[in-house]
Amino acid sequence: MLQWFIPYKNIVPDEYVSTIFDIDYNKLYSQGKRLILTDLDNTLISYIATRPTEELFKWKELVEQIGFEVIIVSNSRKTRVSEFATELQLPFVKFAKKPTKFGFKKALKLASRKYERSEVIELGDQLMTDVYGSKRMKFYTILVKAIDKKTEKWVTRCNRNLERKMLKKAKKKDLNLYQSKLEKYEKENL
Numbered sequence: 001m002l003q004w005f006i007p008y009k010n011i012v013p014d015e016y017v018s019t020i021f022d023i024d025y026n027k028l029y030s031q032g033k034r035l036i037l038t039d040l041d042n043t044l045i046s047y048i049a050t051r052p053t054e055e056l057f058k059w060k061e062l063v064e065q066i067g068f069e070v071i072i073v074s075n076s077r078k079t080r081v082s083e084f085a086t087e088l089q090l091p092f093v094k095f096a097k098k099p100t101k102f103g104f105k106k107a108l109k110l111a112s113r114k115y116e117r118s119e120v121i122e123l124g125d126q127l128m129t130d131v132y133g134s135k136r137m138k139f140y141t142i143l144v145k146a147i148d149k150k151t152e153k154w155v156t157r158c159n160r161n162l163e164r165k166m167l168k169k170a171k172k173k174d175l176n177l178y179q180s181k182l183e184k185y186e187k188e189n190l
């Protein structure tokens with residue numbers, strides 16, 4: 001039912017990539033992007049992982065070296081979010097309630113300076129929370145392939161069902177857009 005009320009354009013990311021390591025951060029920086037708001041579960045680490053990987057420490061160093069500020073924005077309420085963020089030495093917002101604007105706005109307030117929305121990149125693995133919320137904020141939105149789908153929670157599985165319906169709607173409304181931004185994601189994730 002929900003799929004009738006959500007505009008299909010709001011679930012279309014600007015880019016779809018396999019992992020956060022496959023993004024051209026230098027290019028995004030040259031385009032004026034400065035702040036990265038990133039999802040945690042299945043975007044940075046799987047649901048069952050508790051510690052940041054070596055690769056993630058390097059990623060953080062790399063993007064900060066380029067000049068980005070990074071903040072974690074997670075819907076999870078668990079202490080795991082704060083433990084993980086503390087270890088990576090990143091500010092975070094938990095229980096962000098994506099796709100509402102609540103957590104994103106909170107993150108913008110946490111940032112070291114005031115950012116224009118056009119300077120913000122959002123990274124996430126889900127259409128109905130990350131992409132939809134980010135698009136409502138008018139952020140540049142990058143969708144990534146979920147790290148480990150097998151460990152997804154029931155809420156996420158419900159969202160994935162809704163994703164299928166939304167993808168069907170998008171395909172019907174705008175085939176070109178669907179093919180350029182969503183088809184690969186659907187094939188690889190659903």
Ligand SMILES: [Mg+2]
Pocket residue numbers: 039040041042043124125126
């Ligand atoms: Mg996620």
